[in-house]
Amino acid sequence: MANTTLTNIAVELTEVAARLRNGTVKVKSGSLGVGSGVIWQPDGLIITNAHVATSNRATVELADGRVFDAVRTQFDPQQDLAALKIVATDLTAATIGNSEALRVGELVLAVGNPFADSGAVTTGIIHANNPRAVMADLQLYPGNSGGPLADCQGQVVGINTMIANGLAVAVPSNAVEHFLRQNSRPQLGVTLQPVLLGRRSLGLLVLSILPNSAAENAGVQIGDVLIGVSGRLFTSMNDLTKYLHDSEGSVPLQLLRGRQQFVIYVGVQSDKTAVEAT
16 A cells, blocks of 8 residues: 555656646856746746846747747846746646745755756755745756746746755745736846855845946946845845835945955836846
8 A cells, every 4th residue: 555655656746747847948048058947828928037047038948849039028136037938829838836835844846957957857845935935955956047946736836046055945936926017126237146155145146237227327347246235234035125125215235346345326226127128
């Protein structure tokens, strides 16, 4: 009886993994390597990380080998989210779950394209869950960024984005849905990559800067590491968004440039055109 039960569980997990792989894509943007993405809607809407979709255009490869040109339609480097659109219909979209319903200890799966492997799968359990991040005790590698974190029923509950202190960190699916609904939010006009600076501190590496953006006008440079706002250091990847919403007018942004740490003042924009492709 026990062997039969284990066999059934193994078969079910294999089927879940297969469905997730069909809804996971390869994303190539700019000069970076291949990342991952999730087919969020059958009409060609793809969700990935902002640090994967670093330019307005990208190439998307489906699990069946078809390749499409994609346009970036929404972009929020502060949440590390980007939406891509391809001209396709009736795609195999992921089933989206409720990230708030996740429980600590629950089994989850991650799918992505690490080291050029297509649809690689890893498993683990939920370590912690909050509205800003889902943390799981599973392995992620370069190429997993932008891919799905799913529960054992195959419902996508997060978008994998980074490893922090040995734990996989994903943007919750509910945060993705909010990202898709929003029209505007304070923007610096930068693409950011989270980097660890210590056991509890987080930096945001500037990968690119939009022309005429708040960041460019303030003198932010590619390679700078943003570390805090108004004396409050970043400890999670959503702190920048939170601090910008709490601030008005000119924002004192702390950054590292080489070995120097200093503060620059940024006039924050709230402009839909700052996050849309042109």
